[in-house]
Amino acid sequence: MTLSLALALFPTVSIIHTHTLYIYCNCTLPPLPPSRYTCDQSPSSSLSLINSSFPFKTHLQEMASSHFPFLGLLLSLFLSHVIVFTYAKVYVVYMGSTDSQDPNEIVLHNHRILSSVHTGSVEEAQAAHLYSYKHGFKGFAAKLTEDQALQIAKMEGVVSVFENTKRRLHTTHSWDFIGLAEEETMEIPGFSTKNQVNVIIGFIDTGIWPESPSFSDAGMPPVPAGWKGICQSGEAFNSSNCNRKVIGARYYHSGYEAEEHNNLEKQQEDEYDDDPKKKVSYRSPRDSSGHGSHTASTAAGRYVQNMSYNGLASGGARGGAPMARIAVYKTCWDSGCYDADILAAFDDAVRDGVHIMSLSLGPDAPQGDYFSDAISIGSFHAVSRGITVVSSVGNEGTKGSATNLAPWLITVAASSTDREFTSKVLMGNGVRIKGESLSMHQMRAPARIISASIANRGYFTPYQSSYCLESSLNYTKTRGKVLLCRHTERSTGSKLAKSEVVKAAGGVGMILIDETDKDVAIPFVIPAAIVGKRMGNRILSYINSNTRNATLRIFASNAKLGAQPAPRVASFSSKGPNALTPEILKPDIAAPGLNILAAWSPAVGKMNFNVLSGTSMACPHVTGIVALIKAVHPTWSPSAIKSAIMTTATVFDKNGKPMRVDPDGRRGNAFDYGSGFIDPTTVLDPGLVYDAEPTDYKSFLCSIGYTEKMLRPITRDNSTCNDRTFSMPSSFNYPAILVPNLKSTFSVSRTLTNVKKQKQRTVYRAVVTTPHGIEVSVRPRKIAFTRYGQKVNFTVTFKVSKPSQGYVFGYLQWKHRNSRVTTPLVVRVAPSNLGATV
Ligand SMILES: *[C@@H]1O[C@H](CO)[C@@H](O)[C@H](O)[C@H]1NC(C)=O
Ligand SMILES: *[C@@H]1O[C@H](CO)[C@@H](O)[C@H](O)[C@H]1NC(C)=O
Ligand SMILES: *[C@@H]1O[C@H](CO)[C@@H](O)[C@H](O)[C@H]1NC(C)=O
Ligand SMILES: *[C@@H]1O[C@H](CO)[C@@H](O)[C@H](O)[C@H]1NC(C)=O
Ligand SMILES: *[C@@H]1O[C@H](CO)[C@@H](O)[C@H](O)[C@H]1NC(C)=O
Ligand SMILES: *[C@@H]1O[C@H](CO)[C@@H](O)[C@H](O)[C@H]1NC(C)=O
Ligand SMILES: *[C@@H]1O[C@H](CO)[C@@H](O)[C@H](O)[C@H]1NC(C)=O
Numbered sequence: 001m002t003l004s005l006a007l008a009l010f011p012t013v014s015i016i017h018t019h020t021l022y023i024y025c026n027c028t029l030p031p032l033p034p035s036r037y038t039c040d041q042s043p044s045s046s047l048s049l050i051n052s053s054f055p056f057k058t059h060l061q062e063m064a065s066s067h068f069p070f071l072g073l074l075l076s077l078f079l080s081h082v083i084v085f086t087y088a089k090v091y092v093v094y095m096g097s098t099d100s101q102d103p104n105e106i107v108l109h110n111h112r113i114l115s116s117v118h119t120g121s122v123e124e125a126q127a128a129h130l131y132s133y134k135h136g137f138k139g140f141a142a143k144l145t146e147d148q149a150l151q152i153a154k155m156e157g158v159v160s161v162f163e164n165t166k167r168r169l170h171t172t173h174s175w176d177f178i179g180l181a182e183e184e185t186m187e188i189p190g191f192s193t194k195n196q197v198n199v200i201i202g203f204i205d206t207g208i209w210p211e212s213p214s215f216s217d218a219g220m221p222p223v224p225a226g227w228k229g230i231c232q233s234g235e236a237f238n239s240s241n242c243n244r245k246v247i248g249a250r251y252y253h254s255g256y257e258a259e260e261h262n263n264l265e266k267q268q269e270d271e272y273d274d275d276p277k278k279k280v281s282y283r284s285p286r287d288s289s290g291h292g293s294h295t296a297s298t299a300a301g302r303y304v305q306n307m308s309y310n311g312l313a314s315g316g317a318r319g320g321a322p323m324a325r326i327a328v329y330k331t332c333w334d335s336g337c338y339d340a341d342i343l344a345a346f347d348d349a350v351r352d353g354v355h356i357m358s359l360s361l362g363p364d365a366p367q368g369d370y371f372s373d374a375i376s377i378g379s380f381h382a383v384s385r386g387i388t389v390v391s392s393v394g395n396e397g398t399k400g401s402a403t404n405l406a407p408w409l410i411t412v413a414a415s416s417t418d419r420e421f422t423s424k425v426l427m428g429n430g431v432r433i434k435g436e437s438l439s440m441h442q443m444r445a446p447a448r449i450i451s452a453s454i455a456n457r458g459y460f461t462p463y464q465s466s467y468c469l470e471s472s473l474n475y476t477k478t479r480g481k482v483l484l485c486r487h488t489e490r491s492t493g494s495k496l497a498k499s500e501v502v503k504a505a506g507g508v509g510m511i512l513i514d515e516t517d518k519d520v521a522i523p524f525v526i527p528a529a530i531v532g533k534r535m536g537n538r539i540l541s542y543i544n545s546n547t548r549n550a551t552l553r554i555f556a557s558n559a560k561l562g563a564q565p566a567p568r569v570a571s572f573s574s575k576g577p578n579a580l581t582p583e584i585l586k587p588d589i590a591a592p593g594l595n596i597l598a599a600w601s602p603a604v605g606k607m608n609f610n611v612l613s614g615t616s617m618a619c620p621h622v623t624g625i626v627a628l629i630k631a632v633h634p635t636w637s638p639s640a641i642k643s644a645i646m647t648t649a650t651v652f653d654k655n656g657k658p659m660r661v662d663p664d665g666r667r668g669n670a671f672d673y674g675s676g677f678i679d680p681t682t683v684l685d686p687g688l689v690y691d692a693e694p695t696d697y698k699s700f701l702c703s704i705g706y707t708e709k710m711l712r713p714i715t716r717d718n719s720t721c722n723d724r725t726f727s728m729p730s731s732f733n734y735p736a737i738l739v740p741n742l743k744s745t746f747s748v749s750r751t752l753t754n755v756k757k758q759k760q761r762t763v764y765r766a767v768v769t770t771p772h773g774i775e776v777s778v779r780p781r782k783i784a785f786t787r788y789g790q791k792v793n794f795t796v797t798f799k800v801s802k803p804s805q806g807y808v809f810g811y812l813q814w815k816h817r818n819s820r821v822t823t824p825l826v827v828r829v830a831p832s833n834l835g836a837t838v
């Protein structure tokens with residue numbers, strides 16, 4: 001098989017569409033050559049039609065008319081007829097807030113719009129219709145041609161029309177590590193979180209494996225009154241699968257099936273029993289991937305006494321809010337999650353009565369406009385109704401790759417914990433090293449180690465075979481040996497495949513040199529371990545100086561506590577700045593997302609628990625903590641909850657040193673971890689919060705260029721951009737202050753709200769750690785609070801003193817005795833200002 005063939009085959013295999021960096025799937029993932037990994041499963045062009053007079057043409061028509069004017073006319077006449085049948089795609093038509101309109105009225109209106117672009121045909125309109133969104137917000141999803149989409153985009157009341165884009169889905173010990181006791185009855189000193197039984201968390205994910213002990217309802221009180229959700233029946237799932245823990249379950253597949261031309265066919269149980277490589281996609285809320293069960297159990301799983309990954313890391317484990325309720329919205333299928341389905345899930349969740357939504361998925365960077373992205377739209381309406389929405393920042397790892405950028409979302413970065421899964425490696429010269437691995441295999445005796453580059457086969461160059469690409473290894477040269485393979489790009493899925501390639505070529509072990517994600521443990525199919533570049537070079541020089549008899553022995557993986565330093569920001573965790581609105585910090589917060597053990601779907605690999613890495617795993621840690629805050633402070637707004645999480649976070653590791661970032665251990669900053677690593681022991685008592693109302697989100701949208709005309713249908717109230725409370729996005733009352741373009745001086749105001757129930761006056765004092773080369777002054781410098789709910793404004797002024805290039809970082813802390821309310825200060829001096837002085 002040639003390389004190009006392997007590449008061409010890639011798009012059909014796509015299990016990793018989540019914000020999970022690594023999913024165990026026990027199936028062959030195709031090899032990818034280094035540096036050409038483009039992940040092109042999602043439609044390459046995301047078309048977004050905001051209501052405007054922008055002239056819009058299909059590419060076909062444009063080409064025809066510019067090159068052959070006359071022919072073009074004929075062609076486009078011909079095409080406009082044919083296109084209806086051949087080029088219909090799914091579009092989401094978003095029409096803003098429901099304005100408490102009758103849902104039936106909305107459906108009727110949607111059908112009228114659809115039949116009007118289908119020249120009045122009711123049948124065609126019905127055939128094209130996928131969903132009507134009518135509870136949380138207004139709109140629909142339908143199969144449309146580009147022409148029809150354009151017609152609808154021009155209609156009164158339509159905010160945006162966009163393609164049904166595919167999104168990717170981006171614990172046990174992690175909870176003790178971040179400071180919550182292990183048992184289910186755990187309480188945070190001074191607060192009772194018993195009320196978590198009244199907190200309902202909605203998960204937009206791959207569904208749930210309801211039989212998992214993590215989702216047992218033993219000892220749980222009846223379902224909270226007022227819950228309007230349902231338990232939707234489907235393949236291998238019926239209403240008996242819901243209980244007092246999993247109180248609701250729905251599934252959405254119309255958007256997926258319309259795009260993938262793939263009916264989720266009913267499959268027999270024994271089909272996958274015999275062949276674990278075969279995929280199952282239950283056409284029901286049942287989880288066939290494992291991702292959804294993993295995230296739900298991380299946030300809200302019950303205490304399970306004996307949780308382990310094939311016996312590794314065994315022990316008791318539970319989710320963050322083990323008594324909170326779970327509502328399942330399965331929208332993610334084998335290859336990803338489509339906008340049309342995500343919006344349908346949001347629409348139902350808002351009506352069902354969830355309190356929190358958790359989405360471990362997101363768009364590819366760079367993210368599109370806020371109102372042409374299902375997660376931004378759905379969460380805007382959810383947050384406007386007091387529902388907190390938590391999401392993952394993404395796994396692209398590079399600067400500026402952060403996604404889920406809207407200020408109303410809580411966006412989570414991934415960090416390590418102090419638990420590592422490592423394999424010991426003993427070299428023939430007596431040197432002992434260790435590498436990351438989840439492999440249960442172990443070598444009985446030392447074997448020769450060679451560099452994979454000298455085991456190249458046929459037409460493959462030594463360079464190609466050094467990456468252990470499929471078919472690149474010569475059996476004669478590989479048989480019985482340990483291979484030293486390379487891995488440089490973030491094509492994480494192929495790491496497991498490399499161990500399969502080496503195994504197929506007769507190799508008995510593998511050392512994988514990985515410069516980027518070396519901290520992610522992978523369940524290799526042979527004894528194997530991942531090492532960094534430095535250790536890799538040491539092994540290489542050992543091989544080169546003992547070309548005939550360099551040997552090595554790899555042992556089975558071990559779980560080890562006490563890894564140092566911890567936490568560190570994971571190398572794959574996507575980084576700021578915010579590509580859409582640089583004044584808004586993203587990510588907001590960091591939580592454990594590296595090698596997390598939690599519940600799994602036995603449909604994959606027949607395992608009940610699994611170890612996964614990704615910002616997908618970090619997100620539900622924050623979701624669990626939001627549930628605890630909600631239990632203790634049920635009236636707090638989503639922004640107050642977010643502020644409590646952000647201002648109490650720490651930027652120090654467990655040794656009290658500044659938190660570092662993998663893979664090179666550089667010192668971290670707010671673009672790596674937001675306001676820091678989450679601290680559940682202090683979130684319930686933040687002292688002060690930076691609160692915001694739904695009207696502030698409107699002001700924010702005005703400040704970034706949304707006109708009243710665009711805003712009116714989104715919000716459907718009488719607010720205008722004139723009565724906004726601020727005019728610059730940096731004035732949004734965010735618990736972080738970012739000044740991306742500081743000319744000489746600039747002032748920013750914030751409002752603090754006192755949330756400490758108190759008898760006496762408390763005085764907070766401002767303490768600033770200045771960003772390098774910037775003068776910062778705070779007015780007033782002392783603030784006294786006398787009552788609960790009191791609001792006080794303050795102003796921070798930034799002044800350039802010694803300009804430097806790029807972003808510089810500092811902090812503002814409001815201190816009262818031992819209380820600290822901390823916000824990051826992030827400043828970049830304007831390039832013009834730099835030129836003048838440097
Ligand atoms: C959309 O555009 C049409 C014509 O261009 C206009 O009549 C209509 O009011 C616009 N709708 C909104 C919501 O701006
Ligand atoms: C659900 O399915 C199980 C197993 O197939 C069956 O025993 C049970 O009766 C079903 N319950 C309902 C309410 O249909
Ligand atoms: C936990 O499970 C492991 C393997 O599955 C078993 O060996 C061990 O005895 C179990 N421990 C308890 C306390 O059940
Ligand atoms: C594999 O290596 C052996 C020994 O070096 C050589 O004879 C054989 O031709 C090679 N096979 C291929 C397919 O490269
Ligand atoms: C194997 O390597 C050692 C050094 O590590 C060397 O002393 C010895 O002579 C080598 N043996 C053979 C058979 O090459
Ligand atoms: C993975 O699949 C192979 C067959 O392809 C099977 O022999 C092996 O036991 C599976 N591993 C796990 C952990 O399920
Ligand atoms: C908007 O204004 C109109 C007329 O002034 C009024 O009838 C309507 O109730 C207002 N709507 C809202 C949501 O305030």
Ligand SMILES: *[C@@H]1O[C@H](CO)[C@@H](O)[C@H](O)[C@H]1NC(C)=O
Nearest residue numbers: 725726749750751791792793
């Ligand atoms: C704080 O500032 C806002 C506008 O930025 C203003 O509306 C409000 O009245 C101020 N509050 C106090 C207590 O000064």
